[in-house]
Amino acid sequence: MATRRAARLAPVVEMAESTERTAAQRLGHFQGQVRLAQSKLGDLEGFRGEYQQQWISRGSQGVSGQWLMNYQHFLNQLETAVGQQRQSLAWHQANLDQARDSWQQAYARVEGLRKLVQRYIDEARMLEDKREQKLLDELSQRLPRQDHY
Numbered sequence: 001m002a003t004r005r006a007a008r009l010a011p012v013v014e015m016a017e018s019t020e021r022t023a024a025q026r027l028g029h030f031q032g033q034v035r036l037a038q039s040k041l042g043d044l045e046g047f048r049g050e051y052q053q054q055w056i057s058r059g060s061q062g063v064s065g066q067w068l069m070n071y072q073h074f075l076n077q078l079e080t081a082v083g084q085q086r087q088s089l090a091w092h093q094a095n096l097d098q099a100r101d102s103w104q105q106a107y108a109r110v111e112g113l114r115k116l117v118q119r120y121i122d123e124a125r126m127l128e129d130k131r132e133q134k135l136l137d138e139l140s141q142r143l144p145r146q147d148h149y
Contacts, residue, residue, distance in 0.1 A: 006120035023103035
């Protein structure tokens, strides 16, 4: 009976494993998205740093009013892009956190089901061992005893 219970759970375990695999793939996807967003943010911040260095080098030599206005305008655009990329990174990080939670729940469900199936299999094995022992005990009682003194 315990073996049949374990066998009946097989489709449930397979569905849970499929759900866990899908959750793991989603997790991997969002990990990639976070890495990409971090890389883009690093690139933008690096470019902003280089652009600010231009101010230091060119500003010491003197610049025109037009150059300064263009510099400030472009720097504002860079700051906006950096801010947007930080928001994008935060959004991807939130998705990653949610995907990690979903995967952990799916993984825990699969593990719980596997343990339940193993318990059913162990119970079936113990019942079978008891039946065999009982049968052996009965057979040994039926055999004629030969006492040698």
